[in-house]
Amino acid sequence: MPADHDTVNRRYTLAAHPRGLPAPQDFRLETTPVPTPADGQVLLRTLYLSLDPYMRNLMAEVGPGYADPVPLGAPMVGGTVSRVVASRHPKFAAGELVLANAGWQDYALSDGADLLPLGDMAQPSLALGGLGMPGFTAHVGLLDIGQPRPGETVVVAAATGAVGAVVGQIAKLKGARVVGIVGGADKRRYAVEELGFDACIDRRDPQFAQQLAAACPAGIDVYFENVGGAVFDAVLPRLNVGARVPVCGFIAHYNEAAAPAGPDRLPQLVATLLQKRIRMQGFIILDHYGERFEAFRREMGEWVAAGRVKLREDRVDGLEQAPEAFIGLLQGRNFGKLVVRVAQD
Amino acid sequence: MPADHDTVNRRYTLAAHPRGLPAPQDFRLETTPVPTPADGQVLLRTLYLSLDPYMRNLMAEVGPGYADPVPLGAPMVGGTVSRVVASRHPKFAAGELVLANAGWQDYALSDGADLLPLGDMAQPSLALGGLGMPGFTAHVGLLDIGQPRPGETVVVAAATGAVGAVVGQIAKLKGARVVGIVGGADKRRYAVEELGFDACIDRRDPQFAQQLAAACPAGIDVYFENVGGAVFDAVLPRLNVGARVPVCGFIAHYNEAAAPAGPDRLPQLVATLLQKRIRMQGFIILDHYGERFEAFRREMGEWVAAGRVKLREDRVDGLEQAPEAFIGLLQGRNFGKLVVRVAQD
Numbered sequence: 060m061p062a063d064h065d066t067v068n069r070r071y072t073l074a075a076h077p078r079g080l081p082a083p084q085d086f087r088l089e090t091t092p093v094p095t096p097a098d099g100q101v102l103l104r105t106l107y108l109s110l111d112p113y114m115r116n117l118m119a120e121v122g123p124g125y126a127d128p129v130p131l132g133a134p135m136v137g138g139t140v141s142r143v144v145a146s147r148h149p150k151f152a153a154g155e156l157v158l159a160n161a162g163w164q165d166y167a168l169s170d171g172a173d174l175l176p177l178g179d180m181a182q183p184s185l186a187l188g189g190l191g192m193p194g195f196t197a198h199v200g201l202l203d204i205g206q207p208r209p210g211e212t213v214v215v216a217a218a219t220g221a222v223g224a225v226v227g228q229i230a231k232l233k234g235a236r237v238v239g240i241v242g243g244a245d246k247r248r249y250a251v252e253e254l255g256f257d258a259c260i261d262r263r264d265p266q267f268a269q270q271l272a273a274a275c276p277a278g279i280d281v282y283f284e285n286v287g288g289a290v291f292d293a294v295l296p297r298l299n300v301g302a303r304v305p306v307c308g309f310i311a312h313y314n315e316a317a318a319p320a321g322p323d324r325l326p327q328l329v330a331t332l333l334q335k336r337i338r339m340q341g342f343i344i345l346d347h348y349g350e351r352f353e354a355f356r357r358e359m360g361e362w363v364a365a366g367r368v369k370l371r372e373d374r375v376d377g378l379e380q381a382p383e384a385f386i387g388l389l390q391g392r393n394f395g396k397l398v399v400r401v402a403q404d
Numbered sequence: 405m406p407a408d409h410d411t412v413n414r415r416y417t418l419a420a421h422p423r424g425l426p427a428p429q430d431f432r433l434e435t436t437p438v439p440t441p442a443d444g445q446v447l448l449r450t451l452y453l454s455l456d457p458y459m460r461n462l463m464a465e466v467g468p469g470y471a472d473p474v475p476l477g478a479p480m481v482g483g484t485v486s487r488v489v490a491s492r493h494p495k496f497a498a499g500e501l502v503l504a505n506a507g508w509q510d511y512a513l514s515d516g517a518d519l520l521p522l523g524d525m526a527q528p529s530l531a532l533g534g535l536g537m538p539g540f541t542a543h544v545g546l547l548d549i550g551q552p553r554p555g556e557t558v559v560v561a562a563a564t565g566a567v568g569a570v571v572g573q574i575a576k577l578k579g580a581r582v583v584g585i586v587g588g589a590d591k592r593r594y595a596v597e598e599l600g601f602d603a604c605i606d607r608r609d610p611q612f613a614q615q616l617a618a619a620c621p622a623g624i625d626v627y628f629e630n631v632g633g634a635v636f637d638a639v640l641p642r643l644n645v646g647a648r649v650p651v652c653g654f655i656a657h658y659n660e661a662a663a664p665a666g667p668d669r670l671p672q673l674v675a676t677l678l679q680k681r682i683r684m685q686g687f688i689i690l691d692h693y694g695e696r697f698e699a700f701r702r703e704m705g706e707w708v709a710a711g712r713v714k715l716r717e718d719r720v721d722g723l724e725q726a727p728e729a730f731i732g733l734l735q736g737r738n739f740g741k742l743v744v745r746v747a748q749d
Contacts, residue, residue, distance in 0.1 A: 124645070124679045287671060300469075306678045312671040321666015326632060326657040328670050333651045333686035334469045340685075341678035 064104060064144045068093045069378055070164030073129045076120045079314045080389060085118065086135065086163075086382040093166045096147045100168050103141035105161045108378070108399040109187035110137065110385045111221070112310045125343040135163035135381075138192060140183045142404065151176075158186050163381050165401060188396035189370035190359055193221035196307055196344045198355045200283060201226050202233075203347075204305035204340050209234030211280035212299075214271070216240040216290045218250050218259060219371065221396035222307065225359075226283045227256050228368045235281070238274045240290055242391045249394075253369060268293040278302075284339075287311040295331060304339040310389060371395030409449060409489045413438045414723055415509030418474045421465045424659045425734060430463065431480065431508075431727040438511045441492045445513050448486035450506045453723070453744040454532035455482065455730045456566070457655050470688045480508035480726075483537060485528045487749065496521075503531050508726050510746060533741035534715035535704055538566035541652055541689045543700045545628060546571050547578075548692075549650035549685050554579030556625035557644075559616075561585040561635045563595050563604060564716065566741035567652065570704075571628045572601050573713045580626070583619045585635055587736045594739075598714060613638040623647075629684075632656040640673070643680055651686040655734065716740030 067090050074087040096102045113126075117136060122128030129136055139161040143151050148171045151157070158175040161167035177183050188194060200222075207213050213230040217223040218239025227237045227250070239250040239259040250259035258274040260267060271293050278299035284291060288311025298304070332339060362368040373395040375384045381399050388397050412435050419432040441447045458471075462481060467473030474481055484506040488496050493516045496502070503520040506512035522528050533539060545567075552558050558575040562568040563584025572582045572595070584595040584604040595604035603619040605612060616638050623644035629636060633656025643649070677684060707713040718740040720729045726744050733742050 125681075284674070287674060291674070306674060309671065309675055309678055312675060315671065318667035318669055318672055321668050322663035323666050323669050324663055325669040325673050326654065326660065327663055328673065329629070329632060329636070329651060329684075329686075330654055330657060331686075332684060333654055333688070336470075336686050336688055336691065338683065338685040339674075339677060340683040341674075341676075341681050343678070343681055346681065 064093065064102075065165065066093055067091075068164055068166040070134045070162070071378070071381060072132050072134050073118055075131070077115075077118055077314070081115065081118060081314075081382075081386055083382050083386070088379065094168050096145055096168055098147050100170055101143050101148045101151045101174070102145040103139070103157070103159050103161050103167050103169055104144045105139045105141050105159075105165055105167070105378075105401040106156075106404050107140040107184040107187055108137050108161075108163060108381060108401050109139065109192070110381065110388055110397045110399060111193065112308055112388065114385065115310075115314065115389055125345060136160065137162050138187055139167075139401075140177065140186055141167070156180065156183055158191065163378065165378065184372060184374070184398050184400075185363070185370055187398055188221050188372060189225055189363060189368065190356060192344060193396060194225045194359050194370075195347070195352060195355050197222045197225035197229060197283075198359065199344060199347050199351070200305035200307045200342055201229050201281070204338075204342060205230075205281040205283060205303050207233050207235040207281045210236070212236045212238065212275050212277055213281040213283065214238045214240065214275065214279050214294060215283040216262070216286040217310070217391065218256065219246045219254070219394060220285075220391075222285055223283070224250075224254055224371065224395070225368060228254055228362075230281070231255055232362070232367060236277075238271070238279075240271070240286075243394075246394060249371075253371075262290055272297060281305075283307065285310065295328070298331070298335055298337055300335050302335060302337045304337060306339060306341040307344075314389065373397045374400055376400050409438060409447075410510065411438055412436075413509055413511040415479045415507070416723070416726060417477055417479050418463055420476070422460075422463055422659070426460065426463060426659075426727075426731055428727050428731070433724065439513050441490055441513055443492050445515055446488050446493045446496050446519070447490040448484070448502070448504050448506050448512050448514055449489045450484045450486050450504075450510055450512070450723075450746040451501075451749050452485040452529040452532055453482050453506075453508060453726060453746050454484065454537070455726065455733055455742045455744060456538070457653055457733060459730065460655075460659065460734055470690060481505065482507050483532055484512075484746075485522065485531055486512070501525065501528055503536065508723065510723065529717060529719070529743050529745075530708070530715055532743055533566050533717060534570055534708060534713065535701065537689060538741060539570045539704050539715075540692070540697060540700050542567045542570035542574060542628075543704065544689060544692050544696070545650035545652045545687055546574050546626070549683075549687060550575075550626040550628060550648050552578050552580040552626050555581065557581045557583065557620050557622055558626040558628065559583045559585065559620065559624050559639060560628040561607070561631040562655070562736065563601065564591045564599070564739060565630075565736075567630055568628070569595075569599055569716065569740070570713060573599055573707075575626070576600055577707070577712060581622075583616070583624075585616070585631075588739075591739060594716075598716075607635055617642060626650075628652065630655065640676060643676070643682055645680045647680060647682045649682060649684040651684060652689075659734065718742045719745055721745050 285308035287309040630653035632654040
């Protein structure tokens, strides 16, 4: 077995279940020996670690149901772009670049079942973003559930984020009018000037709800829900008859320890769904890989290669930055798809 | 023009917008002269008046959006089975039986556009129930949105009502396990013994939520939502991954003047939709007539004729009973489709 790698593995484990927004001390940086692959296994070196909002749900004591929560003391999970540094698996050779689930650590073992070869991808970290899970989430949620028609108005929040930016750009490709919602003037400018959205609104503006209404003079036909909170509240009364609301995330509420104070708006939501014949549908992207991931990769790959969909990465350097970067993500401080460069390739 | 009818028309107008549950004094019984049809009009004699929960929404100052509210002083609206007593319309002859929208009154004029000839139907009041709007509501909501598969569990509330009883029976025809929810032991027995539901639970039972869970050991795949309130609360945690929730009504909340006290359960609802990939979709049956009412009538007519779907009518005699009967409907006091026999035919 080649020894051209470190002997020490750094990793972040879950030290405590967060209450509300995670704090740095909820993560513990540990070192362990780099493991040795058994027969049928590969040893992976993490190059890029993806940080995504769903990870907050896996830090809770009770998981979200679609994936197991991280046990206390176990390494934080996460998608990675990894290099095979040693292989005792017939299908993978040392040196190969793969999409993996190595988690928040330098090295990991895999039996190969969850690995996807990335070939000689020019910018492999895109496999964690627009060409990977977040892009696929945008594609499935917008096209399969949202089903925007030309001329319809599509609203997407976190509009310069990993998912939102792709949602808006695909909606534009389909002929929709696209209104983004972001936090900050720089993101606003980027959404309109670089991504080509028709309008973009700052959710921190005191006049946010009025501005949203003004930007959607014909109402809202598709709202791609990935944040919840005040954005959802402003969108709800503007939804048109027959609107579709794919629900892919609800970040504003991930850190809530209990149901917020009243009044109870559940009846009002259901009454709105009824009166406006709205379809609201949650989806978890894990369900859809078998059925259409390859079709997505082909189409999105063409769009990205042709410059029709632009992908922006927010890259932090060093595994030790992961907790702070992740906490910032939950606060909307990232600008583009958040990835950690764990190792220079 | 034949004069074989009364000269005085009795009608109920909207006297006041109700606060909460309507009271008898929100309706005013008036008499007017029976009108005379102009060229192109028919004069209709009401035989049966349908009473339906949606009417509560039309009594509010601000309508529900899908139909105009009833102005103060105007006659209450409602579907009717009517006899043409005088016609100056080329397509309708005196003596013909029609489905109409004559409202809460003895006589009404129509220009024919909203009339549907009923021919020599054996029990014409069924055109207001299982063979009409409520049956169509059940058919569209269950089959187009709920899409039950054989072996799945379907839950329906108001399960002996005009819509619920048809939902449950169609679900049985499609091979689903059906659990009804009703108020009262007589209705429970009827749902199981007469309608063939697999189980039926009394929503007034203190152990209601536990009983629902016990009756749905494999969870709930389709919940046909027509009541809201405590029933919805008990159903929500039992919904399976991939469940469908057609929303056709929300009676428990129709009489609410304001949002109920907290906590605010809206975030919990949306989080549940997400985690369980649930589709929740409101529909208004008026949208669907053009597209598939004839197909429904054919199929449901066959089922009813063959005894595969049983229809139960709760008939009150006399227009003067309409307000009390309607108030009872909103409290769940009816047992079967509520119709008022306004005139002996």
